[in-house]
Amino acid sequence: MLDRFAQIRAATEALAAPLSPEDCAGQSMPDASPVKWHLAHTSWFFETFVLEREQPGHVPFDPAFRVLFNSYYQTVGPQHARPERGLLTRPDLERVLAYREHVSEAVADLLARGALSPAAREIVEIGLHHEQQHQELILTDLLHLFSRNPLEPAYRAMAPRAQAKPTPLRFVAHAGGLVEVGHAGDGFAFDNEGPRHAFHLTPFELGSRLVTNGEYRDFVEDGGYARPELWLSDAWATVEAEGWQAPLYWRRDGDAFSQLGLHGRQELDEHDPVCHVSFYEADAYARWAGARLPSEQEWETLASGRSVAGNFVESGALAPRGADERDDAPLQLFGDCWEWTCSPYGAYPGYAPPEGALGEYNGKFMANQLVLRGGSCATPASHVRASYRNFFFPDARWQWSGIRLARDVR
Amino acid sequence: MLDRFAQIRAATEALAAPLSPEDCAGQSMPDASPVKWHLAHTSWFFETFVLEREQPGHVPFDPAFRVLFNSYYQTVGPQHARPERGLLTRPDLERVLAYREHVSEAVADLLARGALSPAAREIVEIGLHHEQQHQELILTDLLHLFSRNPLEPAYRAMAPRAQAKPTPLRFVAHAGGLVEVGHAGDGFAFDNEGPRHAFHLTPFELGSRLVTNGEYRDFVEDGGYARPELWLSDAWATVEAEGWQAPLYWRRDGDAFSQLGLHGRQELDEHDPVCHVSFYEADAYARWAGARLPSEQEWETLASGRSVAGNFVESGALAPRGADERDDAPLQLFGDCWEWTCSPYGAYPGYAPPEGALGEYNGKFMANQLVLRGGSCATPASHVRASYRNFFFPDARWQWSGIRLARDVR
Amino acid sequence: MLDRFAQIRAATEALAAPLSPEDCAGQSMPDASPVKWHLAHTSWFFETFVLEREQPGHVPFDPAFRVLFNSYYQTVGPQHARPERGLLTRPDLERVLAYREHVSEAVADLLARGALSPAAREIVEIGLHHEQQHQELILTDLLHLFSRNPLEPAYRAMAPRAQAKPTPLRFVAHAGGLVEVGHAGDGFAFDNEGPRHAFHLTPFELGSRLVTNGEYRDFVEDGGYARPELWLSDAWATVEAEGWQAPLYWRRDGDAFSQLGLHGRQELDEHDPVCHVSFYEADAYARWAGARLPSEQEWETLASGRSVAGNFVESGALAPRGADERDDAPLQLFGDCWEWTCSPYGAYPGYAPPEGALGEYNGKFMANQLVLRGGSCATPASHVRASYRNFFFPDARWQWSGIRLARDVR
Amino acid sequence: MLDRFAQIRAATEALAAPLSPEDCAGQSMPDASPVKWHLAHTSWFFETFVLEREQPGHVPFDPAFRVLFNSYYQTVGPQHARPERGLLTRPDLERVLAYREHVSEAVADLLARGALSPAAREIVEIGLHHEQQHQELILTDLLHLFSRNPLEPAYRAMAPRAQAKPTPLRFVAHAGGLVEVGHAGDGFAFDNEGPRHAFHLTPFELGSRLVTNGEYRDFVEDGGYARPELWLSDAWATVEAEGWQAPLYWRRDGDAFSQLGLHGRQELDEHDPVCHVSFYEADAYARWAGARLPSEQEWETLASGRSVAGNFVESGALAPRGADERDDAPLQLFGDCWEWTCSPYGAYPGYAPPEGALGEYNGKFMANQLVLRGGSCATPASHVRASYRNFFFPDARWQWSGIRLARDVR
Numbered sequence A, B, C, D: 001m002l003d004r005f006a007q008i009r010a011a012t013e014a015l016a017a018p019l020s021p022e023d024c025a026g027q028s029m030p031d032a033s034p035v036k037w038h039l040a041h042t043s044w045f046f047e048t049f050v051l052e053r054e055q056p057g058h059v060p061f062d063p064a065f066r067v068l069f070n071s072y073y074q075t076v077g078p079q080h081a082r083p084e085r086g087l088l089t090r091p092d093l094e095r096v097l098a099y100r101e102h103v104s105e106a107v108a109d110l111l112a113r114g115a116l117s118p119a120a121r122e123i124v125e126i127g128l129h130h131e132q133q134h135q136e137l138i139l140t141d142l143l144h145l146f147s148r149n150p151l152e153p154a155y156r157a158m159a160p161r162a163q164a165k166p167t168p169l170r171f172v173a174h175a176g177g178l179v180e181v182g183h184a185g186d187g188f189a190f191d192n193e194g195p196r197h198a199f200h201l202t203p204f205e206l207g208s209r210l211v212t213n214g215e216y217r218d219f220v221e222d223g224g225y226a227r228p229e230l231w232l233s234d235a236w237a238t239v240e241a242e243g244w245q246a247p248l249y250w251r252r253d254g255d256a257f258s259q260l261g262l263h264g265r266q267e268l269d270e271h272d273p274v275c276h277v278s279f280y281e282a283d284a285y286a287r288w289a290g291a292r293l294p295s296e297q298e299w300e301t302l303a304s305g306r307s308v309a310g311n312f313v314e315s316g317a318l319a320p321r322g323a324d325e326r327d328d329a330p331l332q333l334f335g336d337c338w339e340w341t342c343s344p345y346g347a348y349p350g351y352a353p354p355e356g357a358l359g360e361y362n363g364k365f366m367a368n369q370l371v372l373r374g375g376s377c378a379t380p381a382s383h384v385r386a387s388y389r390n391f392f393f394p395d396a397r398w399q400w401s402g403i404r405l406a407r408d409v410r
């Protein structure tokens, strides 16, 4: 665990390494946080839930950090207002990096000395998975920040890419019936992935790959964003209020579309998966395409038992990539894009949040959000599982979120 | 059907009879509509979906009404803005009543002459159930309007009431397993009640009656509205933003609570069911009480096969009433209060909305809302079924919505 | 005074006579009040400031009215929230008319018996001028309410109108120098019209008549609403935020413009004065026309000593009418449209508000508003003077407000 | 002029020198800009209005800067949205400093070579005064940014201060009559300071010094913020909406008050002038104190001919300081705090903005703002004159704005 701790902490810092202090400080919307805040908050997590409890004679690195870098743990105490994280020009980046080092050393020391109880080690484990979540958010939030700058900076130059052989969309069927859903086995899982339980499925089929930019462009050009009958009522209200006309980072210039990503603005590749769409858009697209979104139980049933391989952050692509026909369908279940399901995020039967502050980690968000599955091009590979449940509000678009179709089989 | 048509149309008008033209014109929030608008819109439904299509040489009563009284049918055409329904001082009440009479006569004539195809008769059937929904809304919206008037007018004087014998809260268990959910049989049901399908239940138990005012007051007095750990994250944000401290129509005067209802302001009866709570409050109360809200499948499983009897609008109480111990638990499944479930409102497996404008009736609302079950003291008795799915946003409080507890059985 | 009291009270009621109870109850924006509220508030004024103080053994007509119909007098006590006046479906119109009758009789009785002190008679005098202000507001607020109804009802059918002979725009010069400004003499004036004081004027000239619809249409068609350089900074922000493209009640259909008024929608008459423009629009128009708006001192200097004659409410036109060349320039100083000045509404040197609640009448509004002069087609003729100062916020458009140009003479 | 150019450019950079890149990038509200933006915008001014026009073969430093650093000049072209200036993490501070150097060298070169026409030299002169305005804004905006950080950083440590001998408040009278107002003579002045013109004054008197923290605290403790009768109507609405209870940077701890400034949080010194109050508060305080605010003509009449000496930015105090009895009353007319007048900011008689883009500098803001006079502890000494007119909205509090009383003499 000591090695993994060091590796994961270092990976976070590596993400921030190419950025200036200003880049690390900016906040472009309440839902997104500054990179610097992510760097500090992930350290706050270890300090608050491990060092405070386990380190003999623990002295806080800076008592003010307890409030500044508390995200939403009411049980821990007050929090600095989320929309104002971008106003924290102090502590500066240097001091936040010192904070990281201080916390990393202290936790590593406890780990090295075998000074942690099993329960504390479990919290370190959660802290590592938590840190990986914020690694992904560093990239999503940074892209959003850059998107609000007319200069449209690139995080990294694009490496030459090998083009996959485009693969036609097929459907992979499942006969339905009683299945088991939820995390099984010994590995790590978040509380919201259990308890494992029986679920009855009606026969269905899933798309063999993600919906592509080219397919989604057809929807746009068919007037998709101007036809209320394709949208849920709340979705249409959002389309009108926000003036949506395409995915978040698309821009139309005449007949051509381009897309902003971590390599700056690029011409749209029609074989790459569409991303940065909301649930509302995914749902409308599916309706237009004569299909629907999968339920999380359908998705998990087809994903279970498959190897968790795909285009994750370690590939270095930092963008979803076209499926390759040589692989076994359904393709792209893992990596590339988080896949919107039609399942509202809620408690599995028998779910109870853990006691204490960590009970706030997942349970209190079980309203108004939708489950996404499978991880994205910004997710660390070791972070995801078939039972992993991510969740966002239906209008959220700044994640690498995409679309897999599903259909009833009658 | 002709008789039912006449009876239901007359029932709507009877609800408005005690009201002045001003009372019928006021709109107190975008979610609520003026009584006059309900009177007209329910006629618009028959004119648009029956007369326009079926009446030879149909001439619109007033062409402007097609827009003014269209609620949300994009397929029919544009709609007068919902928050501005209260600005329609014209047409006045008299003319709207003339519109009702005109439409009623024309539909009755088609019915009497047997001039309607089976499909058209089905739409008349839907129109009657639609009209009953608006009968309930007339009362909920009127109460909300009256609640914004410092004079706190009463819709009707309260009749003397027989006090039920208070009944202690027990739990009624169910062993779980595979059940069937959704409408079955020949009677009328809305599209969203089907298809009937298998669902796997984990063992659970349901409260034997609704939560009472007295029980809820204990929650209030235990600081329930000041303890974030009891609330979902979005719920707590709402509590803070709205300053909620008790159910919608409660008022605290020193140690005493009173409640506004259709009989004006009354001292709180501790044995009556608590009502006018949001999903957020119902969920927080349940957590405080060591329980949870039932799923709609759990609710339906216990309600199926029971007689649909209870305190509906026909009782004349116009308020939820305490459960009576002499009855068979679970009590109050029907009538008194709509019961919040923890189930987000969505499509059953295999659901597809009907073709055409009526496809907008239910399907497009399948996001961001929660299912409520069982009907209320303002619901017509003939309107509800065990499979009936009502739905509202989680912060809605102006319906007669209450709480039934549920628990896992381990 | 008894006669004038009876006459003015009756005139208010006559304005409401053609309206339904619903028409009298609607409120279309926070700045506008329901007709019924005006009817009640003007009675509240007499009850609160005269009867409460002067009537032996005074018993309130309804104690709740003290709050419901208090507009903004903090010294009197709390007020029903202004944006919610339209929710007061009770008291109904009938009861408000009874309230009026009750108050009128009581005040008339005191007047008839000579029971009022000079100070109290002075308050009755203020109450009558106050009532006349609300007579005008009844019409402006009603027109706004009707404008939000797609049926665009007419308050009154338009009588045949004699067309004035169009008169070209000239400028009438004044040599400037030290003048006296503010009310002089024995007649009634509001506190804000004094003290009379010296003011130094630079040479200037005033337009000989109001700006016409035809002239303003040229501004519109010259892209006036799309050229930021013509607008004040705050004005341009308002144009963009509100999407203004023409005066409030204009509508463009192809090349033609029409205008909504108390006679419903009418083709635009190019010789009639433009009205329902904000200060922002008046100022931008003047800049486009190579002129500016007059100061209130300039306006008053030219208006002083002229007879207060013009197109007031008594003419029955209920709309501004084109100037007639036969008259003596400057024309239309009184009646037709309130004329925006460039003068922020403030205190004259030495101004002090009266003691007591009536000190709130004018003084506390001396910020952020602009002075308008001369009265409109909805103003009672006996209400206005050369020294009369009306005031509205710079974005207000629902009054009959128009434009007179001014220029420096160099 | 070359020396002054170099000196003023360097002074701007000196203000930013103690700050980190993050400090220079943060924006705490739409009205305030990042330090980095000020650094760039003042260079944009010279590049756009001098180099573009006068430099042979001018090549833009970066074409994107034309939009990014345009504040509000519609005539120049589009502007990056003001509330999003804090999102510009690129260009970074280093590049902005390079931009400054590039522009400074080019302008200095033109100046050194005598290559500028008199008209162009006049624009350089305006650019220098413009730069001084932004020097003050760098400090006001930075303090606001720091105030939103719970760490309450200090810009600079406080030097030991000599305490002035407290001086009682007296009033200095003026007999009124016809005076001349507006800039006279050869020195630089902004367009809005002229034309010089006659103005008639009624006899008045001005407070001999600024209102102190101690005096204002008495107002606070007398319930000043809870008594609507002391406030203008719009002011009271703001007090309620914003929850104001004291000046912007005051904090109450029990009975003691402290104040945040550029030296961090300090105990309130009761003899120092109160600052960071809005016009609304200044006006309410004056009413409470039985006085009023001066008009700008009154202020200018007493300030004219006096030496422009006071506590300006060069003193290094960076905070207003108590008046010293040894000086000649009225004291503190210059420096310490901008003094709110009761005069709405408008055009003097005969005012016309210059042709071209610089016509937008002052003229288009002549609505809804109030004039302040005399400069503050953050103003460069060479920037201010007796005729200088600053202007802010009536609710603005983040400037060093204070209160001088005035009274009518009867």
Ligand SMILES: [Fe+3]
Pocket (backbone or CB within 6 Å): A041, A071, A130, A134
């Ligand atoms: Fe976190």
Ligand SMILES: [Fe+3]
Pocket (backbone or CB within 6 Å): B041, B071, B130, B134
């Ligand atoms: Fe309906």
Ligand SMILES: [Fe+3]
Pocket (backbone or CB within 6 Å): C041, C071, C130, C134
């Ligand atoms: Fe009034």
Ligand SMILES: [Fe+3]
Pocket (backbone or CB within 6 Å): D041, D071, D130, D134
């Ligand atoms: Fe500037």
